[in-house]
Amino acid sequence: MSEVVQAYVDALQAKAQGQIRGTAKLVIAGEGSVMLDESGARAGDADADVVLIASDAIFRDILSGDQNPVMAYMSGKLKVEGNAQRALKVSSILTG
Template identity: 30%
Template sequence: MGMDEIAAKMQERMAGSDFANSVKFDCGTDGAIVIDGKTVSLSDAGADCIITLTKEDLEAMIAGDLDPTAAFMQGKLRVDGNMSVAMQLSQVL
């Protein structure tokens, strides 16, 4: 799955949400996805919260195969910035 497909799946889930912050998923050389409110884009813009993880782990999270909290506890993802924003987003995705 490409980053554009991951972003499209995120966009579907964000459409009905009331999420109002910004989060960047930084997948290193594979690229980055920024969620800003209900808008999802392939971007490297700044955000309230930056989540660093591999593209494979991001795919697994979006597919529902990897729990965000478990991934954090296992060291598969790192959160920089506002942790409460990441928690809000985990309720939507």
């Protein structure tokens, strides 16, 4: 597991725990992916109800509050595959 993926797991474990129904996957371009579910965050690449795809820089900006996830999606910096409602829920966890 890359250091980048591990940093996301560490940052999102407490935020995601008990907050997500189903599964979400963050695909960090060129680094790997993080699975989020009600048990928290872990490195992995399994099927998910919603997949968010972006660069490390964009995800870092979303986590820090410097990038609005909806605006990142609208501008093409963040791609979403799957359930849009779940994507919004994941975005609120990332920015929370």
